[in-house]
Amino acid sequence: MNDEILALGKRFVDPRRTLNPSQAEKEEGIIPLTDSLPVIPQSYVTHSLKVEGLRGIVTAPAKLESTTHVFAYGVDLFYTRLAPSKTYDSLTDDFSYALLLITIVALVAAIYITWILSKKKELSEKWR
Template identity: 40%
Template sequence: MGVSHTDKAITARQILFGLKRGALFGLPRRFFDPRRPLVLEESHREEGLIQYMPEIPIPPELFVSYNLSVEKINGIYSSPAALESTSLVFVTGIDIFFTRIQPSKMFDVLKEDFDHMFISIVLIGMFVAALVARRMSQIKQLKKSWR
């Protein structure tokens, strides 16, 4: 077993399990929250709680090692990466496996379709507006001083 680590510990943690069949499985920490209700209400959803289930589900997308296997896992090591949303995982056994995981998705990375041109134009417009407002304020103060 191991736990994912990030630089500032803002990202939700994942508990990493090395299974006997050689797979690496990452389960979000919220599956172990003792406050999980039997009946899920809206207030529980706002907190991010999930409904209690006696058996923990094993969805295929939570397998960190995908279709690869590491035989006889004897160590799972986690280290923070430069991005807060990313953690680096190194697994040792007969084989070795290295990957990066994003337990809370990539919340600190801009999407590929992000409109850089629009943001640049807005930023330049705000800068010009600040300069114009500053100059108008100086002129108003000068006129006021001459009265």
């Protein structure tokens, strides 16, 4: 090999692949069987780097569901985090924390006001 790591989608190694998939199989996302696997340059986990003398790859899940850790070792060491389905379970850099805080404060205030109004209503009903 070239001492690089290629991330290959599980659809490419699906044992149900056939030369001419039916319409139902196509709708399910099964791709046609070919004599070779596609090597897309953007799919290299190591990008343009090489892990010299690559001897092994270790993967482990992260605390985030969408992320996994990848560690490759040989003469060189390489580590990265992969998010094959994008990071759907983490906040973006431009997330509005101020708006979140304002929303929480408004909800707490609404709960408190509702609680006071319910106590007043209970008291007025008891005086009837």
